[in-house]
Amino acid sequence: MVLKHGYCQIDRLLDRFVITLRSMGRSPATVRAYRATVSRYAAFAVHVPDELDPVARYVATRRTRDQLKQASLNLELSALRTWFNWRRVAVPDAWQPDGYPRQKRAPQRLPRALSDHEVGLLLAAPDLSTFVGFRDHFIMATLYQCGLRASELATLELGSVRIDGFLYVRGKGGVDRLVPFGPSWYGLLQTYLRLRATVR
Numbered sequence: 001m002v003l004k005h006g007y008c009q010i011d012r013l014l015d016r017f018v019i020t021l022r023s024m025g026r027s028p029a030t031v032r033a034y035r036a037t038v039s040r041y042a043a044f045a046v047h048v049p050d051e052l053d054p055v056a057r058y059v060a061t062r063r064t065r066d067q068l069k070q071a072s073l074n075l076e077l078s079a080l081r082t083w084f085n086w087r088r089v090a091v092p093d094a095w096q097p098d099g100y101p102r103q104k105r106a107p108q109r110l111p112r113a114l115s116d117h118e119v120g121l122l123l124a125a126p127d128l129s130t131f132v133g134f135r136d137h138f139i140m141a142t143l144y145q146c147g148l149r150a151s152e153l154a155t156l157e158l159g160s161v162r163i164d165g166f167l168y169v170r171g172k173g174g175v176d177r178l179v180p181f182g183p184s185w186y187g188l189l190q191t192y193l194r195l196r197a198t199v200r
Helices: 010-023 028-045 054-064 070-090 116-124 131-146 150-154 183-199
Strands: 166-170 176-180
Touching (some): 010 070, 028 070, 054 070
Antiparallel strands (some): 166 176
């Protein structure tokens, strides 16, 4: 597949780009988003006349025609910057943009926090007389009491529990951190392990 503005064998280049992103510790979601953005841009750039800037045209189209929100547009701009910076090294003689459209600050959206009553209802919902119910209760208690993301919870292992009262957590972007836990959570863990042993 040959494209204007220095694109040649885009699929092969994208595979190499993805390998670089993974080696940089980018999350799987970021890698997927960056690859999808570059693929869309490459297909769009084919139809842009040589005298026009394909990056500016792409961003304008995504903003107006596709009604992309500013936060998503900023993510695509970051993806394109990363792509062109990488391609400058990988393909030195390939076309490079003179600049990029200015990123605008996305409107801040604050998440709505659950009230204590709502948290209590959520934790009380599982049937604690069953293993599955207790497991679900323990999962929700871990998210709430330890303040973890769902992705962080999914990577926890028994070895993540330290004897000094901390959880060793692999955070977003491969950043490790220590999260304290209290005796009530540790008690839930012990009960969960006993119940798990009975259902195997």
